[in-house]
Amino acid sequence: xxxxxxxxxxxxxxxxxxxxxxxxxxxxxxxxxxxxxxxxxxxxxxxxxxxxxxxxxxxxxxxxxxxxxxxxxxxxxxxxxxxxxxxxxxxxxxxxxxxxxxxxxxxxxxxxxxxxxxxxxxxxxxxxxxxxxxxxxxxxxxxxxxxxxxxxxxxxxxxxxxxxxxxxxxxxxxxxxxxxxx
Numbered sequence: 498x499x500x501x502x503x504x505x506x507x508x509x510x511x512x513x514x515x516x517x518x519x520x521x522x523x524x525x526x527x528x529x530x531x532x533x534x535x536x537x538x539x540x541x542x543x544x545x546x547x548x549x550x551x552x553x554x555x556x557x558x559x560x561x562x563x564x565x566x567x568x569x570x571x572x573x574x575x576x577x578x579x580x581x582x583x584x585x586x587x588x589x590x591x592x593x594x595x596x597x598x599x600x601x602x603x604x605x606x607x608x609x610x611x612x613x614x615x616x617x618x619x620x621x622x623x624x625x626x627x628x629x630x631x632x633x634x635x636x637x638x639x640x641x642x643x644x645x646x647x648x649x650x651x652x653x654x655x656x657x658x659x660x661x662x663x664x665x666x667x668x669x670x671x672x673x674x675x676x677x678x679x
Contacts, residue, residue: 524649528630530656535597535625539618541662542611545669551676552610555598561679563591566668573664575651585639593632600628 546553567590571583601624609617655661 524644526653527649527656530653532626532630534656535629536622537662538665539611539622541665542669545666546673546676547612549673549676551673552612553672553676554610555605557672557676557679558594561672561675563587565671566665569668570661570664574661575655576648577652579643582643585643589640593629596632597625597628601625 542553568583568587571577571586577583577586601621604624605618605621611618
């Protein structure tokens with residue numbers, strides 16, 4: 498193959514991969530935004546429930562938080578209206594939660610609730626952040642199927658902005674009314 502033809506073929510290949518490279522760059526930014534979620538989540542839970550006398554614990558997430566907060570939050574997230582995508586993301590978040598729970602098991606005393614002194618929570622938050630960053634399924638084929646520049650940019654913006662916490666507060670409010678029943 499002559500040099501001009503080779504250059505033309507390589508140029509066409511690079512142009513074809515450009516959208517994929519853009520999506521990959523945006524999608525990798527989600528990992529960094531997601532690694533901040535454990536600390537921000539605990540901070541928001543504390544802000545909304547401690548003053549109400551609640552004692553939120555990790556096990557409340559499995560028994561209550563997923564259905565009452567995560568599922569409606571996800572349905573309203575930008576780019577996540579597809580029911581199939583919602584199922585994939587819910588399964589993924591369950592995987593992340595279970596990984597954090599097992600890797601960080603000894604970092605939070607079983608008697609310690611999330612309204613405890615902040616310094617008691619720091620080892621757990623640090624461990625959770627690390628577990629989320631190093632989570633092996635970030636390259637899950639199921640998730641990559643939905644990776645596009647637009648979806649990843651929207652999700653990254655949602656995860657790193659204020660809207661997610663405004664939405665969270667709306668769904669989490671019912672916890673403070675029922676926390677003593679859990």
